[in-house]
Amino acid sequence: MPQTTMPMGRHLAEHPALKYLFFGGKGGVGKTVFAAAVAIGLARQGRRVLLASTNPVHSLTNLLGQDVLGKHVAIEGVPNLWAYEIETKQTIERSKLQIREKIRWFLKFADITTKADEFVETATMNPAFEESAMFENMIDLMFENAYDVYVFDTAPTANARRLLGMSKVYALWVNKMMKSREEARTLREMLSFTKKKEADPLMEYLVSFRDRMEHARVLLTDPKLTAFYFVTLAEALPIAVVTRFIQWFKDFGIPVGGVLVNMVIDPASLSPESADFVKNRVAMQQEHMKTIWREFDDNVRAIVPLFETEIRGVPMLQRLCDAIFAADGARPASAGATSPIAAAAA
Amino acid sequence: YVVNRVIPHELLGQNIPEYLRRRIAMQDQNLEGVRASLGDQVLARVPEMERDVTGLPMIEKLAETMFA
Numbered sequence: 001m002p003q004t005t006m007p008m009g010r011h012l013a014e015h016p017a018l019k020y021l022f023f024g025g026k027g028g029v030g031k032t033v034f035a036a037a038v039a040i041g042l043a044r045q046g047r048r049v050l051l052a053s054t055n056p057v058h059s060l061t062n063l064l065g066q067d068v069l070g071k072h073v074a075i076e077g078v079p080n081l082w083a084y085e086i087e088t089k090q091t092i093e094r095s096k097l098q099i100r101e102k103i104r105w106f107l108k109f110a111d112i113t114t115k116a117d118e119f120v121e122t123a124t125m126n127p128a129f130e131e132s133a134m135f136e137n138m139i140d141l142m143f144e145n146a147y148d149v150y151v152f153d154t155a156p157t158a159n160a161r162r163l164l165g166m167s168k169v170y171a172l173w174v175n176k177m178m179k180s181r182e183e184a185r186t187l188r189e190m191l192s193f194t195k196k197k198e199a200d201p202l203m204e205y206l207v208s209f210r211d212r213m214e215h216a217r218v219l220l221t222d223p224k225l226t227a228f229y230f231v232t233l234a235e236a237l238p239i240a241v242v243t244r245f246i247q248w249f250k251d252f253g254i255p256v257g258g259v260l261v262n263m264v265i266d267p268a269s270l271s272p273e274s275a276d277f278v279k280n281r282v283a284m285q286q287e288h289m290k291t292i293w294r295e296f297d298d299n300v301r302a303i304v305p306l307f308e309t310e311i312r313g314v315p316m317l318q319r320l321c322d323a324i325f326a327a328d329g330a331r332p333a334s335a336g337a338t339s340p341i342a343a344a345a346a
Numbered sequence: 347y348v349v350n351r352v353i354p355h356e357l358l359g360q361n362i363p364e365y366l367r368r369r370i371a372m373q374d375q376n377l378e379g380v381r382a383s384l385g386d387q388v389l390a391r392v393p394e395m396e397r398d399v400t401g402l403p404m405i406e407k408l409a410e411t412m413f414a
Contacts, residue, residue, distance in 0.1 A: 235398035236398050236400045237398065237400065265363075269363050271361070274361050276396070277357055277362070278362055280397060281396055284396070284398065288398075306365065306369075308364070308368035308369055308372075309369065309372045310372060310376075
């Protein structure tokens with residue numbers, strides 16, 4: 001039976017400077033609970049941790065039993081841990097105002113007498129707008145640097161990758177925009193009577209935007225600071241998603257921290273009399289575990305048992321935290337004398 | 347609404363691990379919550395299958411549980 005050669009606890013100990021931890025994976029695999037449990041583990045080490053949700057469908061408030069929407073809230077029962085669900089509504093409203101101002105200024109600059117509002121609607125009604133608002137909020141948190149560690153519960157699907165990959169794309173188009181702004185400005189100056197150089201708020205915005213994106217890219221691609229963890233079940237579809245994500249992340253140069261497997265039933269808990277349903281599920285999971293070991297190998301950080309209830313509230317999260325950090329890598333990842341299922345059911 | 351991955355109640359009569367019994371109990375509570383808040387808007391309850399749903403035969407099986 002394969003083993004976790006580098007379990008989560010040791011992996012984190014060997015990356016002491018890690019500051020930005022991201023949790024992703026297919027919907028419903030347990031990203032939020034794993035992000036919360038690892039955040040608890042880091043807070044236990046005495047580090048000041050912010051657990052932040054960038055998932056538009058937030059679940060932290062529900063999971064923790066404390067309202068954390070739009071504000072940093074200290075989590076009861078866990079010293080050094082704060083939680084925060086990023087609220088995009090305010091950001092979107094603020095961005096709309098800023099964009100309106102910029103478009104007005106631009107229309108004036110170009111002597112176009114059209115109302116800015118239509119442009120603002122087109123610019124802000126598309127779904128990517130919320131995504132980029134979320135991204136901006138996220139990097140603002142990172143730049144603020146008010147905590148020792150940030151643990152992000154990310155959106156389930158490709159958004160997470162796009163959010164992070166965006167910094168690269170932004171830089172490309174901002175440079176292009178800047179080039180055409182520069183051309184427009186030079187032409188305007190040539191045509192102007194006074195030859196006086198005017199301030200260009202759009203250009204200033206583009207420059208500061210590009211610098212922010214570059215700063216974000218530097219942080220997000222530094223393997224000492226950043227790691228992206230994937231949560232999966234021992235099932236075909238979540239594994240396929242993780243495999244694809246890992247490839248994308250490699251292409252973007254974003255460091256992958258490893259894979260955590262959730263809800264695994266310990267084969268040792270079976271007996272010949274066990275119900276077929278359970279036997280079949282265990283057989284199915286063990287089949288998929290083979291794929292997991294083959295695909296992720298040394299990147300498997302934890303194999304976590306199926307608990308007897310859903311994970312909700314700080315006490316359950318602490319148990320999950322123990323399960324994630326329990327493995328020392330010396331014993332088989334599943335089965336064995338200290339059966340995780342037996343421990344979980346006790 | 348469709349409720350997905352409901353562990354079948356029949357299992358309670360079989361030899362299953364204790365944690366699974368507790369999961370079914372937890373699920374009963376949550377299903378009661380679903381019934382209370384959504385009532386007859388729940389169009390189907392789909393059982394947790396013995397294996398994950400991939401491939402046409404499993405999708406057909408899933409469809410049967412919804413249209414039963």
